[in-house]
Amino acid sequence: xxxxxxxxxxxxxxxxxxxxxxxxxxxxxxxxxxxxxxxxxxxxxxxxxxxxxxxxxxxxxxxxxxxxxxxxxxxxxxxxxxxxxxxxxxxxxxxxxxxxxxxxxxxxxxxxxxxxxxxxxxxxx
Numbered sequence: 001x002x003x004x005x006x007x008x009x010x011x012x013x014x015x016x017x018x019x020x021x022x023x024x025x026x027x028x029x030x031x032x033x034x035x036x037x038x039x040x041x042x043x044x045x046x047x048x049x050x051x052x053x054x055x056x057x058x059x060x061x062x063x064x065x066x067x068x069x070x071x072x073x074x075x076x077x078x079x080x081x082x083x084x085x086x087x088x089x090x091x092x093x094x095x096x097x098x099x100x101x102x103x104x105x106x107x108x109x110x111x112x113x114x115x116x117x118x119x120x121x122x123x124x125x
Contacts, residue, residue, distance in 0.1 A: 005122055006050055009035040010042050011057045011084060016107055020055060020084075023111050030118070043072055051079050052122055058085040058096065058104075067100060080121045 007030055011017040017035050024030045033049045036042055039060050045051075054069055070079060083101045085093065093104050105117050 004029055004031045005118065006031050006033050006052045007055060007118070008033055008042055008045070008049075008051045008053070009055045010037070010039050010060060011035070011055065012037050012059055013057070016057075016084065020114075023114065024118075026111070027115055030115075039069060042069065053080045053082060053118060055082050055084055056101070058083050058087070058092075070100060082117065082121060 007024060009017055009020050009024075009032065011020065014037070017037065021032050021035050024032055033051060034042060034045045039056070042054065056069070069081060080102045081100070083096050083104045084107050085096070085104050086107050087093070088106070096104060102121055103117065105114060109117075
C-alpha cells in the first residue's frame, strides 16, 4: 500500500470545497484531514495530523497567510501549498508563486489532473 497523502482543503467557496473533498476522497491514498473556509480555522487542527499538502483558495494567498501556514506545519514536516485559482492571469500567478505557493491549479480541473499535480508536488519534497 502507498503512503497516505494527508490533505487539508482551505477554500472559501463551499461548492468547490465539497467537490474537492468528494473527488479526492475517491483516491485510495489521499486522506482529507481538514476542509475549511479560512486559514485561521486550518491553524486549529492538531499538528499530529501531519498535513502533507494544503489546497489553498487563491483569495487567501497573500504572503502573510502562506508564511503562517508553512511555519505552523514546518514543526513536523515540509508542507506543500497548491493554490486553487479562477484566473489565467500570468502576473497574478507569478505573484502567488513569489508569495510562497508551491504550484497553482485552475479550479476547473479533472480528477486526473489534480491527482497528477498533487503527486508531482509530494514527490518533489
